[in-house]
Amino acid sequence: MRKSQLLLIGAAVALLVVLYAFGRTVPKVDKKAMSTAAPMQGGQEVAPIAFSELLEAAKKRIPAEKLLQVNTIETNVVRGDVKTQQISAYRQLSNTWDSLNEAPVSAYYLGQAAKLENSEKSLTFAANLFLTHLQHAEDPAVAKWEANQANELxxxxxxxxxxxxxxxxxxxxxxxNSGEPMAGVGILREVVAKHPDNVDAQLTLANLAIQSGQYDKAIDRLEGVMKSHPDNAKVIFVLAEAYRNHGDKQRAIQLFEQSKQYMKDPELKKEVDSYIKSIQ
Known part of the structure; x- marks a missing residue:
């Protein structure tokens, strides 16, 4: 499961999924379901920032010698009459801006290179950079622009x-993460309709059901997944959390205990033990 998906998961569920996805590190759980800069203000959708505006602001923050370097590479992009030259220039710009800690600008140029390369790998990599930045954007206009860039890629x-x-x-x-949750849910439902054995998609939909208080739906979904994945600790754990929220503490504890059987990390098991004690 990707890190982006963890933003949709409640605190208890994130305890297990974060540890499973990224190793033995006690997570600092972000309980907010969406980005802090979700592109809506007062019920109004925010217009995306123009890249020219974003670039101009970034240029004002960098040293003069770096600005000269950037402007020189930009000239190479315009003059490059061969696609490989343009790709190289865009990647140079991306690397330069990345070294200056200007992540959105760096991602933009990597995205431009990916569009010229037109490979699934490069397009997906650049898009995932925007998705990562989007989750931490503080300006709704920047978040909206990043969402648009990611979607295009x-x-x-x-x-x-x-x-x-x-x-x-x-x-x-x-x-x-950009104010269109039902459209995202629609894509996930299409995935599981075509590939019901996609555990990550099933888990994400179940997590969303838990967050929205639809515990019966989460339980029904995960009970079905468990039939074909009886030894998947994440599935068992999230199902336990659904039962806990539904008020069936006994069944929840039983499943939490069961999930530990399929965990190899002893520290992770201790985390689950602590969680069980907290709800008994």
Whole structure:
């Protein structure tokens, strides 16, 4: 499961999924379901910032010698009459801006290179950079622009490989983090309708059901998944959390205990033990 998906998960569920996804590190759980800069203000959708405005502001923050370097590479992009030259220049710009800690600008140029390369791998990589930045953006206008950039790149990647469910799920995360949750849910439902054995998509939908108080739906979904994945600790754990929220503490504890049987990390088991004690 990708890190972006964890933003949709409640605190207890994130305890297990974060540890499972990223190793033995006690997570600092972000209980907010969406980005702090979700592109809505007062019920009004925020217009995306123009890249020219973003670039101008970034240029004002960098040293003069770096600005000269950037302007020189930009000239190479305009003069480059061969696609490979343009790709190289865009990648140089991306690397330069990355070294200056200007992540959105760096991602933009990497995205431009990816569009010229038109490979599924490069398009997806650039899109995922925007998705990562989007989750931490403080300015709603920047978040909206990043969401648009990510969607464009993911769409291009999907066009190259319409059967790649992972890319579709990433696009769903963009939509959920940019004020279009139902559109994201729609994509996830399409994925599980076509591939019901996609555990990550099933888990994400179950997590959303838990967050929205639809515990019966989460339980029904995960009970079905458990039939074909009886030894998947994440599935068992999230199902336990659904039962806990539903008020069936006894069944929840039983499942939490069961989930530990399929965990190899002893420290992770201790985390689950602590959680069980907290709800007894």
């Amino acid at each position: 993911f769409d291009a990647a999907i066009a190259l490989n319409p059967e790649n469910d992972t890319i579709k799920m990433s696009k769903a995360m963009v939509l959920m």
